Amino acid sequence: MTVGLFEYYEASSPLHRRNPFIKLMALGIIMLVVTLDLKPSTPWFDPGVPLVFLVLVVACLTIFGRVPLLFIVRRLALLAFLTLPFLLFNAIYFDATQVASPTLLFSFGPWTAYREGLIGGLALALRILTFLSCSMVFVMTTDPSDFAISLIRQARVPYRFGYAILVSYRFLPIMRTEFDTIRAAHRIRGVGERTGLRGRLQQLRRYAVPLLAAAIRKSERTATAMDSRGFGGGPDRTYYRQVRVTAFDWSFLMAVVGLTMVLIEVLVFVGVVDGVALVPPA
């Protein structure tokens, strides 16, 4: 599959129209809340809370971001697969002495899996997945050009860095193509793909030299071209692309904060969680 996991999805939607920096802050808040220990009233609610957030984030992305649900779910499924090791390791390497009466699920050779460990692993995996889905919301609904300008104008990042981000964003697919070509070129030379650690390291070195040579040459050219067009010339610079923070952006941020708090209150009220702890219990 050539489509990237994290890729801008061109559309016109309320989420697409939000100021990138504000959007980043809003998503940051959700990510922070997901890391908190919400003192679940029963162990099963530990993974339950991030799951609620995950569902909500994905729903927002498809409803307010106009990204097709299937498009999101496909990528999430792949990411979920990547979080499996967290789940497994937690289940298997669970410290059974922490719990008064651990429930044994199964044991196989030197491995024993406890229900408590599995739940903990599930909670961790879902937290990671929620994190990733927040990043997905940002990447899929944010025009990279707007993001760079927003970093410069709202986040006060020096404009040279802002443009460095933009240029490297453009370089990624180019270097990817370059890498594929080098690989094909080496195969034609009769250089087989290596296996084993030593072979792989040698192979990396063989690819790295032409790849770096190309990258350095390209970036030098880009720097020369940018300089020749007056980049970095004066202290003042104007911006063609207008990336503003509107009143609506602020309301959006407030709404996200408010709704997150309401959601926690609701969870406390229905007795799913007992409250918020900043520090996980020892």
Added chain:
Amino acid sequence: MPAIEVENLTVRYPTRRKPALRGVSFSVEQGESLMLLGPSGGGKSTLALCLNGLIPHSINAEVEGVVRVGGHDTRQAKPGQLSQDVGIVFQDPESQFSTLTVADEVAFGLENLAVLRGLMDPRIDEALGKVGLLDERSRRLDRLSGGQKQRLMLACALAMDTPVLILDEPTSNLDPEATNRFFRTLGGLRDERTLILIEHKLDACIHLVDRVLLLDGEGELVADGPPREVFSRYRRQIEQWGIWLPQVTELVLRLNPASDAMLPLRLDEAVEHFKKRLPYEAASPEEPPGTGPLIAPGARAFVLDKLSHTYPNGVKALDEVSLSVPVGDFLALVGPNGSGKTTLAAHLSGILQPEPGRVKLFGFEVTDLSVAELTERVGYVFQNPEHQFVTDRVADELAYSLRARLGRAGLASVEVSQRVDELLTLLGLEDLGPANPFTLSQGQKRRLSVGTMLAVGQRLLVLDEPTFGQDRRSSLKLMRTLQDLNRRGVTIVMITHDMRLAADYTRNAALLLDGRLVYHGPTRALFRQDMLLIRAGLWPPELFDLSLELQRWQADFPDLMTVNDFIAAFEGQGA
């Protein structure tokens, strides 16, 4: 006040012993249009970078002498000031972009000059309109074709409204149609702007040039004058330094090396020149040159049977292409950018896997061959030779595949070094055995990459634009090496945009258009297919156009396509 004044300019790069430019002096009036000519590595680009102040402001180099542009001494000019005096378009559009969309890219320069936002739109629209890209205003850059990208860079320079515009090999990444379009666009803009052009493809742009500056390999300015005068007086140096001339100019110089008559630069001038020598009488009623055997019978190097290929992004690159190429052929694979040439070549070399039954190599089903068996039979030379280097020494590069086969073929290491020496001589790299491949010149790298593909005696050689970005001397050297190999029985398939090379060296041509094979036959007969050429945006060699023009004056004038054709035809006809 002259637009540009250069006095006694000497430039030294810190890492090199020899200066890149030595005591160069000239001045340019506003509105003049100049071409810089010189051997590769002769300081043309260095001079361009001095004019827009990148040397010494951005690029570290030791500069003596004075460069004044628009009255400003470039060394004292404030950064940013010079970008208002001089606009520059470089070779590779891909690495000049700073943003992601068309309008943003044009705006980038204006932003740097702190132009007020409200004033940008009209300037962006005007510049895009001039280069014919107004409809693409909000497109993403990665969705543009190569030709559009380079015209966009021109628009960026135009929007800055600089009195001086420098173009440093602006069309080297473009196909012939896009090249011609670029220079047509540029020709339509001729105004009070001063133009400085560095370019190999003189046929496409010589009509824009008032004056030529000729630099030698040492960075010295040896000639400064109207093109006709410089080409005529310095013909020997130009030939020796491997500088391309317009084809008709080269032809007339070769036909009458001593003549001082007015040299033609353009087709219409050449027609006038040759009209005087009509009527042409064929020396003997032998068949006109270039009608050799169509497709020789006998063994096939490769056979494609309804080969199709669709990339994962849905682009159908090849559409039922059937092609049968005999052993010993020299085939030009031509077509516009994106017509499927590289995809076809990739199927021959195992980079892409065809469905079974579609590709036969020397009688073998390609899918039945292992990677090793395939690479023993087919060599593939990539566009960028650096991609193929796998070792740190030139000699090791050549020995690499041989050593890999040591066990199997039973090659003793004495034989390996013998074979390596042979190849080094064949490629003209005799003294470079211990050098690092990455430190070679572009021409040497290219020849080395060809050599690495011959080491184990491959019988089919596929080359992707082998003369891309090379000067005349290294192009000709490479082509002669290929011709030599071809005579020894190696089948050669060459992807190229250069119809002059195709006419000079290849026997047959295959033309791809939107993934379909629309022509396969003698290269020379291809240039008779007007409709196909127009559809493919290919331009026959200028000399063929010349013989077509002459046929209007003498109906039985033969189809001549290369300098050698003309020499053969006019030999003994007197001057």
